[in-house]
Structures are given as C-alpha cells and as structure tokens.
Amino acid sequence: MGRFSKMHGLGNDFVVIDARETALDMTATRAMAIADRHAGIGCDQLILIGNSDRADVSMRIFNSDGSEVEACGNATRCVPLFVGRDVLIETKAGLLDAKAVDGGASVDMGEPRLEWDAIPLSYAMDTLTMPVSWEELPAPVAVNVGNPHVIFFVDDLDGVNFDRLGPLIEHDPLFPARVNVNFAQIIGENHIRLVVWERGAGLTRACGTGACATAVAAVRRKLVSGPTTVSLPGGDLVIDWAPGGHIMMTGPATHVFDGEADWARF
Secondary structure, eight states: OEEEEEEEETTEEEEEEEOSSSOOOOOHHHHHHHHOTTTSOOOSEEEEEEOOSSSSEEEEEEETTSOEESOOHHHHHHHHHHHTSOEEEEETTEEEEEEEETTEEEEEOOOOBOSGGGTTOSSOOOSSSOSOOOTTOOOOEEEESSSEEEEEEOSOGGGOOHHHHHHHHHTOTTOTTOOEEEEEEEEETTEEEEEEEETTTEEOSOOHHHHHHHHHHHHHTTSOOSSEEEEETTEEEEEEOOTTSOOEEEEEOEEEEEEEEOGGGO
16 A cells, blocks of 8 residues: 545645655556546646655656646645655756745746747747737747746636637647646736646646746736736735746645555556
C-alpha cells in the first residue's frame, strides 16, 4: 500500500504521492487511472514528490490525460504544506522557491520567456500582439512560464465559448507542444478575471501558471501595473511582475485528506 494526500489550490485538485523513500514507476497509463474520478482517486493532476540532488525535493506533474508537464503553479503552492516547511523544488521548468504563508504559499516562479521559439511556436512572430486569431477572438499574447500559454483579452468573458475554443486552440499546429489557453477580462485597476482551458486537463477551477502568464501579458500590454489580483472560478491569486524580474505568485493551498492505495491496481 502507498500513501497519498488529496490537496487543492483554489479547487485545482491533486493527488500528491511521496516517492522519496519508496520509488514509484509512474507511467501515462497509471497516471490516467489514478486521476479518473469514477474508477480511480480523481484529480486534475497527479503530483510525484521525489528526491533531488539540486534542491530539497523534486516534483513531477502528470495531467489527467497522462501527459507529463513542466510546471503547475497551484501544485507548487501545495508542496510546502505537504512537506511541512519552506522548500526549493526541482521541476522540469527549473528550480522554484516556495515559502509558506498564512493559508497558502508564495512562490518565485522565475522569469517568463517571451521569445517565439521559447513558447514554443511553429514559426517566428511577435508574441505581444500575435498576428493570428480564432473566430471572434482578438489577437493574443504568448508567454512561457515553464509551460506554454496563449492569452486572449476580451471585453466580455461570459460571451466566450470555452468548451469549443479551448480544445481548438490547444491542438492548433501553431503550438507544437500544445498550449494552455487563457481567456481574460480586465475588471478593475490591477484586477483581472480569468478562465483557463488547461493543456491536457480542460477547464479547471484555477491555473496558477495561467494566472502568472496572464499577469505578465497584461503588464506587457500596459493593461495593469504592480501587484495584480487574478480572479479565477476557484478564487484569487496575487501576481507581481515587472519587466526583467521574477514572477511572484501568492495564494491559497489546502490539504483535504490522506489516504492509502495499492498502486499495483492502477
């Protein structure tokens, strides 16, 4: 039997497994089975905490479709709560410094990547005002914050068909690694409302990297300045970034329950 914790950040939920003492071979098939909400434990992402030679712990992230991804901001905030202390975390997106705060954590998400080939895109273009769009959506912004994001600033978020446009854009050939699709609306001074179609997971209650990418895009477009509140369906995150600096993300993290499972059955 193996132990796990069920955790979430603003409703973006995770099965977190500690593999530091007992290694667990994680495959796409096993991750999908564990994430299944009917026949498995159920989660948006499966998080595997392991040992690291470069940091306090390592973190691997598997979407509910079994794909392994580079970064997850909401999961990163859960790691200090899971480990019980502030931690430096090794991820495929680099080293992330996460510190516990009242009710959650603050994470240094590093510097965003803005070059077209770092997103990545299939061919060179301006990433601030991309000369492409889909149906009625305006020209978007592209940002990589450890994983790829495209951001659309719209006047009326409630008028967007997320279920139709999300998968259409995620799988567009313009994005060779697929892409997280962010639909954003400026609703006040330094305040953004955001809905994210997450690569490999679909619509989620919250997306930490999406909030980071959207705040960066809004600063670049001069739509906001200074610390910005990003309101997602699951709640609020505060993102602070200035050009040339690191992204700081602060928000809640919640431990729901602990459990045991026979991983050989998945």
